[in-house]
Amino acid sequence: MAKKLFLLDALALIYRAYYALIRNPRITSKGRNTNAQFGFTNTLYDLINKEKPTHLAVCFDTHAPTERHTEFVEYKANRQEAPEDLLDSLDDIKKIIKGFNIPVVEVDGYEADDVIGTLAWQAADQGYEVYMVTPDKDYGQLLIHKNVFIYKPGYQGGDVEILDAQKVCDKWSIERVEQVVDILGLMGDAVDNIPGIPGVGEKTAAKLLKEYSTLENVIANADNIKGALGEKVRNGKESALLSKKLATIITDAPVQFHEEDYKIKEWNKVDLIEVFTELEFKTLGKRILGDEFNVFQSTTVAVQTEMFAATTEPKENGQKDLFGNDVPAKTPAKAAVAEPVESGFNADKNINNTPHEYILVDTDEKAKDLVQKLLKEKEICFDTETTNIDANDAELVGMSFSYKPFEAYYVPAPADQEKTKQLLEIFKPLFDSTETTWIGQNLKYDLLVLKWYGIELAGNIYDTMLAHYVIEPEGRRSMDLLSAQYLNYEPVHIEELIGKKGKAQGNMRDVEVEKIKDYAAEDADITLQLKYALQPGLKAKEVEKVFYEVENPLVKVLTDMEFEGVRIDEGFLKEYSRILESDASDAEQNVYAGAGVKFNLASPKQLGEVLFEKLKLDPKAKKTKTGQYATGEDVLLKLAQTNPIVDDILTFRELTKLKSTYVDALPLMINRKTGRVHTSYAQAVAVTGRLSSNNPNLQNIPIRTERGKEIRKAFIPRNSDHVLISADYSQIELRIVAAISGDPNMCEAFKQGIDIHTATAAKVYGVEPGEVTKEQRYKAKSVNFGIIYGQGAFGLADNLGISRTEAKEIIDNYKKEFIGITKYMDNTTNFAREHGYVQTLMGRKRWLRDINSSNFTVRGFAERNAINSPIQGTAADMIKLAMIKIHEAIKKEKLQSRMILQVHDELVFDVVKSELDIIQPLILENMKIALPLPNDVPVEAEVGVGDSWLAAH
Known part of the structure; x- marks a missing residue:
């Protein structure tokens, strides 16, 4: 060799x-x-x-x-x-x-x-x-x-x-x-x-x-x-x-x-385990070291229970942030991202070396005794064991409860589902108690499992995953990681019970009850301990308001939405798939005819060679880091203006993506029990506070193209007695910009109900609103949405296809006419530099550890985040609050209509036709009052009704 x-x-x-x-x-x-x-x-x-x-x-x-x-x-x-x-x-x-x-x-x-x-x-x-x-x-x-x-x-x-x-x-x-x-x-x-x-x-x-x-x-x-x-x-x-x-x-x-x-030598695996553990390279560590690696085996994992000492300094005399919220004393940006501090417990704890009492509750009598004991407690940690990671397709295997550290109870559920329902009836008085606060890690999953058995938790909830999310939005928050960080404890891993495939494919019913007992009871015990460890952080970082008023109450709302799901028109999708396939084939043949050669149109390498070497469409064509020609959408869109072949390439790409990602995929996601698609919402992912979703990812369903919009035709009411309602906030981020900046021109435009882009164009170009041209409005719209996200003259010029000189002139005029926006941007970045964070109207914080970096590229990212996070985050908080209020109002009025989807600034409802006159004003009113904006900037929303999502939007 x-x-x-x-x-x-x-x-x-x-x-x-x-x-x-x-x-x-x-x-x-x-x-x-x-x-x-x-x-x-x-x-x-x-x-x-x-x-x-x-x-x-x-x-x-x-x-x-x-x-x-x-x-x-x-x-x-x-x-x-x-x-x-x-x-x-x-x-x-x-x-x-x-x-x-x-x-x-x-x-x-x-x-x-x-x-x-x-x-x-x-x-x-x-x-x-x-x-x-x-x-x-x-x-x-x-x-x-x-x-x-x-x-x-x-x-x-x-x-x-x-x-x-x-x-x-x-x-x-x-x-x-x-x-x-x-x-x-x-x-x-x-x-x-x-x-x-x-x-x-x-x-x-x-x-x-x-x-x-x-x-x-x-x-x-x-x-x-x-x-x-x-x-x-x-x-x-x-x-x-x-x-x-x-x-x-x-x-x-x-x-x-x-x-x-x-010469290549044998690795020092102990050293690698130590550094990978410290860096939390759990997946990478296992990929490199295999079964020898366990992310929590290093003694370098600190014991961390005394929380966030760096942010508990006394406040200065009533100091306020840009929104009038209290702020901590001046703290350097690095210190503001506070870390838990070490305590004196022994390192590397697990179930084998930590005293505990985990009790099996395997008879009806024991279950009744446990219920009576738990009814006396104000806070109970709760967890379920099931047969599937999809809560809408899972059967209950068992439940675990804990109300004091190092003690927990496991209640196995029979494989016979009718007997499981009888067991749950024993616990119904506990579940119906309004005096109980239920603690859990990702409680939405457990609530959804119970809902399929007709059980709802009446009391308040406390989700440790969400507590960590508002404390450290950018951190990772699996229970394994959190228990290592805050408790120095390594839980039993699911793989140890059901093999490497884990809960996704393994069967918990094949595991002996005693092993499940230890695993499940430990989950409840550790989650309860995490609650106590995380609680001081909520106070120290002053995020209790967003936790208790926004994130926690939203869990039950999302549970109900995921349970309801949405009906999909399979016939329409099947026909649309055929149309897309035919149109994509036509576009592909047009490309080959225009190129004079057949090639793999899905290959960026071959496409680049055809466009830039054979057809020579751009003598200044850029290459990627790998040496291939760049053929991304941004590159092709510029070329498409003068080269018809490129328009066909873009069409082919769009059609094939729509077909594979949405049209052919959606029918495969239909739940066999309900006949509907049940997306899963994630609260603790986006640092701005926005919800994300998967299976399907609703956030990415196209809306800007005619072909993409057609997919929304497939989302339909559950039956002929229902219609869909789409309720959408109107220009909410720009309204928030106006409100928090207090810019008089922008605030006044919204108060007067004037089209904001026309009003902006009139100011920027120095003309009367009635004289604003379509092109001027389009450019003003680009500035409105671009400048608050850090877009400069270069970006605006590139976006609008104008010279950098013209773009700079537009931006300069904008800043002169909307001086409040400029002040907001300056004040916000200065506040971030001083305190290390920015926050929303509800107090949701975004920590900006690089805001004072000496590297201008890194600092630039932080500065742009400082400006747009309060805007995006406030919009996220607003729609979450609206969802909570609407959900409560629907329950209070005992309506049969249901909220079923949330996408960005839009809510979709499956509505009984006879309830239309009641629910439309109910939705609009609660969206408008969900989070009042400063400076009397009005919040507006629009409602549409139709027999499909597209028709209602």
Whole structure:
């Protein structure tokens, strides 16, 4: 087997990993960002697993200055500061590398590429195939050696790319890889602040080298180069020679390739378990280490029961936030994201080393005695064991109860469902008690299971998952993670009872009752303890209001909605699927006819080659990180304006996606018991507070295209005695912007009932509302929705297809006319910098740990979140409050109509026709009063009625 050495450019890969996840960062339950650690570990493991290197090393830069910095003090001076989370990751990453038993190589005075270049050539001389693992294009110069290659890991799901000398030459349009340093000397490198010759770009540099071969020869022939280019070369020769020297990788750094030092060795699994546990790499840890890995086995898991000490400082004299809510004393942004602190309990607790009393209740008499005991308690933790993770398709296997820590009761349910109903009758007085508060982790599931047996919990509820959600919106919150973090306790895993497939496919009825008892009773016990551990955090972070008034009450509302489901017109979908298939086939044939060749239209690689190499639709076509042409929707939409073939490609994509994702998938989701589709709503996912849904994902059902809208025809009333009502908030986010900013022009427009986009256009363009053109209104609408989400002149220009100058003028006029919006944006970001968070009208907080980052890219994301989170979050709170009020009103009026769907700012109801006159005003009124807005900005909603969701919308 050939000896293969892989040399990793550590920081380049770490930066790449960090930024790949910047829009959806991985945040641990302690609030740590682990983008870099996660991405780097994945890259390293995939490389080891797939490429099977015989030898491996990871090379780092050091803080010591290099000769390049000495010769040119501005070398790399324009680089922005590394994000704090990235810098914090370096120690973890070195621990991970150590755990894999891989050497870290770093030499003061030399950069990682010098170390890699030196080792690569030494090893290649010894007969190794050497792969330099890096996305850095400068390494191409090292491919002079025939045994040396560049290995570019796949980016965001892309393929690995391995470059040899010929591929590097093709990329640079040069003839020899030695010319990489020449082209860099001519054109410079903005990333490293290497100047090159001002005004000479990549294409010009390649053209000069084609004629003169080397940088030195270009300079020597400067007088023969005509016009302005010759003048640039003459004036820039010193800069060019310096730039070539700066770009040249050193291959004689003081480091030696010793074969044995770099040989792949057995991993230090204890070290890997420790660092993976600390970083909460549960799935990744199991993928790498298999059954040897248990996410909670490390003694590094802190015992954390005293909550959030960092935010319990006394308040300053009645200090208020932008909404008039009380705020804690001034706290640095980092400290504001408070973490639980360590206490003195022993580490690594589990059922085997923790005293407990878990009692089996397996007779009717014992059940009756338990009911009498529990009726005396104000707070009871409750959990169900079932046969399925889908609560709408599950049978009850048992119930567990706990009202004091370390003590719990398990009540098995008979396989005979009629006998299970009889057992539940014994517990009905307890379930009907309005004095009981029910505690649980993801209680909606348990409530839904009981509802299928005709049982509802009359008392209040307390969901520990939701408590953690409002405390730490970006954290993960499975019971395993929370019990490790707050209780230092490792629960029994479901896989230990029913195998690796878990609850999704295993059968709890096959497990002996004694084992289920311990597992189920432990769940109730641990969840009760979590309630006590989380409670101080609600108070310390001042999120009790949103927890008790919004999230907890919503659980029962969502339970009823999921139980009801919505009827689907299978006949319509079957016919529509046929139409979509036919239309997609027509679009596909049109593409082939226009291209003059058949190819795989679903392949971005082949599509890019046809569009940009064969048809040459865009000579400046951009490529992705993997070297393929970019063929995303944004690229195609621009091309479609002048190229009919692209319009057919977009049509094909839309039709095939609609068919596979929705039209063919929806009938497969119909519940066999009800004949309806029951989506599942997730409360604790979106950091803004918005609900998400799955099976089906209602949030993504298209509405902007005519073909997409048709899918809503498939959502129909349950029978001919019912109709659907769609109730939608009107421009709610813009109303919230007006209200919380207090901008007089925008507030007045809403009070007067004037179309907000027309009013905006009139102000921006300085005309009367009646003189606003359709185009002006369209541009004003784009500004209204864009500016509050951080859109600048570049984004607006790109969105509207106008010049950046015009876009800047529109934005400047907007800010001048709507000064309150500008003040809101400035005040909100300043508040976030000072306190580390922003919040909604209801007090829902969004913690912004990067708001004071010295890295402007990372800080920019935080600033945009600071501006839009209070807006999106307040809109989310408003519709949740409306759902709670409407749900209560329907019950109070004893109506048969039901709320069945929620999508963004819209609610859908399955309504008995005879109740239409009652329920329409009931819905509208409760939506309008759900959350009154400041500055008397009115809240408006619209109601439609129809025999399908589309007709009602």
